Amino acid sequence: METILKENSIKAKLIAEYESSKKSLFGSLLIRDNAIENFSRLGIPQRKSEEYKYVNMELALKGDYSFETNASLTSKQIDHTQFLKNAIVVVIENGVFSKDVSKISNLPQGIKISSISDASSDKIFETHFSKYADVVNDPFAALNTALSKGGVYIHVSNGAIIETPIHIIHVSSANKNLIINPRNLVVIESASQVKIIESFETVDAKSKVFNNALTEIVVEENAIVDHYKIQNENDLGYLLSTTVITQKKQSVFSTNTIILSGSLVRNNLTIVLDGEFIESHLNGLYLTNGSQVVDNHTLVDHRKPNCNSNELYKGIIEDKSAATFNGKIFVRKDAQKTNAFQSNKNILLSDDGTINTKPQLEIYADDVKCSHGTSTGKLDPDKIFYLRARGLSETSAKKLLMHAFASEVVDTIKIEELREYVEGEIAKRFE
C-alpha cells in the first residue's frame, strides 16, 4: 500500500507540474496534452515491469524535486567539459539550450543549429518532431514530451559534409533536487555526413539531478552519421537517456555509448531500419563501480530487407555496482536477407557486483542470419599467468587485460581526439 502511495505522489507531482507550467512551454500543446495523458496512464514503471526489472526508477525519483531551470554557469566553469579542441559546441544546461556559452557562430555551410523552442514554427521541424519516440508505451518519452523546456534542434542539409564534430554537452548544476527533460531533434538530410557527440556532465552540483533526456535522430537516404555518447556525471547524476534513430535507405549510422560514471544510468536506444541496404553499428562500454546502477536497453528494428546491423556491448563491473544489458533484435516479416549480430561481454571483478543480461531475438522472416552471444566471467587466470611469467606484477597484468578488453569498443571511435580522451578517462579509472 505504501509503495502505491509513493508512486502516486511522484506521478501526481509530475502531472501537477505540467498543469501549472504548460502555458509557458514551447511548441504544440496538443502533442504535450496527449503525452501527459499517456504518462498518467503508464505511470512510473515498477520493479514488476519487464522493462524496468533491474533498475528501481521509483527509488531514483524519491524525494522532493524542483523543476526550475536556470542557466548560470559561465564558460570558464564548463571549460573542462569541452574535451575537443575543434568542435561546434552546444551547451545544454539543466535541460535548456544555453546560447551564451555555446560556440555556434561561424557555422560551416549546410548546418543550422538553434534552440528547440525557437524551431517550433520551422516546417521541417514540424514534420519530424515527436514522430519517432514511442510516447504511447514509454512513460519517460511521454514525460519528456510533456515537460520539456528546451534542447537543441540541428539540421544538416542535403549533401553537406560537416568535418567539424558537433559536441552537445549536457551539464547539470543544481543546488536543489531537480528533474530536467532536455529534448533534441537532429535531422540529417540525404547524402550528408556528420559526427555528433553527446556528453553528460555534472558541474558544481550540490543536489541530485534526474535527467530525462530524449534525442530523436533522423538519418535520410545515403547519409553517414557517427554518433557518440559519453556519460560521465557524478554521484548526484541520475540519467535516463532515450535515443531514437530512424534510418532511411542506404544510410550508415554508428553509435558508441561510453558510460564512465553516474549514480544511475539508463539508456534506451532504439534504431529503426526503415529502408533497404542500411548499415547500423551499435557499440557500448560500461565501467561501473561503487554502488552504480547501469542499464542499457537497445532495440534494433529491422523493417526492410537487405540490411546489416552489428552490436557489441562490453562491461567491467566492480564493487557493489550492477549492470544490465537488454538488447533486442527484431526482424519483421518483410526484412528478408537481414544480417543482425549482437554480442555482450562482461567481466565481474567483485563478489558484490551483479550482471544481468538478456540478449533477445524476435524473428519473423526466414531468410536471415541472426545471432547473439553473451559471456560473463573473470579475468582469465591463464592470461594473467602468461603476463606474470614475463615479469609483470599482478596489478599491472590485470590492468593490461582490462585495457585490452575495453579497447575492442574504444577502437571503434573514429574521432582521434575523442578516442584519446576516452582512453585517458579509462586509464584514470584503472589506476
Added chain:
Amino acid sequence: MANEILEEQISGEYKYGFVTDIDADNAPKGLNEEIIRFISSKKNEPEWMLDYRLKAFRYWLTLDEPHWAHVSYQKPDFQEIIYYSAPKPKVQLNSLDEVDPELLKTFEKLGISIEEQKRLSGVESRIAVDIVMDSVSVKTTFKETLSEKGIIFCSFGEAVQEHPELVKKYMSSVVPYTDNFYAALNSAVFTDGSFCYIPKGVRCPMELSTYFRINASGTGQFERTLIIADEDSYVSYLEGCTAPMRDENQLHAAVVEIVAHKNAEVKYSTVQNWYPGDKDGKGGIFNFVTKRGICLEDNSKISWTQVETGSAVTWKYPSVILKGDNSIGEFYSVAVTNNYQQADTGTKMMHLGKNTRSTIISKGISAGFSNNSYRGLVRIAKGASNARNFSQCDSLLMGDKCGAHTFPYIEIKDKSAVVEHEATTSKIGEDQLFYCKQRGIDNEKAIGLIVNGYCKEVLNKLPMEFAVEAQKLLAVSLEGSVG
C-alpha cells in the same frame, strides 16, 4: 515440391487422434471446494492431502493467469472443465487378463503393447510403464520385479495410500503450490500421476516410463509426478503423451518434481506429442506444465531431455536447482512447431552450490504460421563459486510466416562464475541442400538429413527407444518444409 510434401504432412492425420470408447467415471463440470472434496474422497485420501488441496485451491483463487509468455490463446474457462475422469471399471488389477480389452487395444494402437512387454520381460532393454489415462493411472507394469530391488514405482494415488511418509516429505518440496498459477491449480485438483522412489545405492535396472493419455472429452488432465533418487542411485525416466483430436482446446497442467540426493542421478526424457490442433489452428492441447528438479545434495545430477512436437500452446520450463556442491544440471531440447502451434519453452538453472555446472542446448524449429520461443534463466547466486554454464539456442525457420524468438535471462552475482550464451537463427542453408542434392540425395531426404544433424546433439541424449520415435516424429513434422 516442398509444398506438396508440406501439404501431405499438414493434411496427414494425427496418428493418435482416436477416441477409445470406455466407460468413464466423470465428475460434474466446474471447479469449487465441493469438486476437490469429491476428487479427494474418490481417491480415498487422508485428511492432510485434502487440506493441502484446499490450501492450494484457496491460494489459486487469489491468482491471475500469467501473461508474460510469448503466446496468445483463448483463456480456458476453468468452470467448463471436468476435473475428474476415470476409466471404469476401476478395480485393482493383478493380471493383464483382467484389463478391459478396449483399453488394451488402445495401448496397442499407441504402440505400447503390454502383452509384448510381458513376453519380452527377459530381454535387457525393457521398460516398466505406468499408464495414466485421463489423469488416472490404469496400469503399472513390472511392479513386482522392481519391488525386489526396493524400488517403488506406482501411481501417485497408490503412493499416497501406501507410502504417505515419502509423499508427505517430498511432495511440494520442489514446486510449492504457491509457485505459479497452474502449479496451484494442479495442487488443488490433481487426480493421479506417477510416483517413483529409488532407494540408496540402487541403480534402476530398467527405464521407467509413464504414458499419459487424454481420452474423455471436456476434461482437463492434471497429473503429478514425483521422483526421488536417494543417495548413490540412478534412474532413467521416460514420459510420453497423446490425446484424441477434438475441436475444443483441452487443458493439461501437470507438475513434475524430482529430488536427487547425494551422488544420485536422474535422467528425465519426454516426447511430448499431444494433439497440436488441425491445420487451421483449431483445437489442440494447452500444455502448461511446471517441471523442476532439485540437486539437493553434493555430486547429484539431473538431466532433462525433451522433444516437443505436439500441443497447440506449450508453456514449459523444466528447471534445475543446483543446491548441492558439484551438482550438475542439463537441459536438452528440440521444439518443433508447425501450422498455428505456439511454444514458449526453455529452462531455468539456479546455481546455489559451489562448483555447480549446467549445460543448455535448445534447438527450435518453426514452420507454417507457428511461433517458437526459447525463454531461459541462468542465475548464479552470490557464493556459488566456480559455477559454470554454457547455453546454446539455435532456431531454424521454415517459411516466412513463422517466428523464432530467443529470450534468455542471465543474472550473475558471483565473480568466479563463467557463463556463456550463444544463439543463432537461420534457415537451412542453400549450400547444404545443394551439397546433398549434388550427391543424388533428393530434396526431402536432404532436409531430413540436415534437420536430424541439426538436432543430433539433443537426440543423442535420448534413450534408444525414444530416440527412434523422436526421429520419426521429426521427419513427419518437417519433411519438405523448405525448398
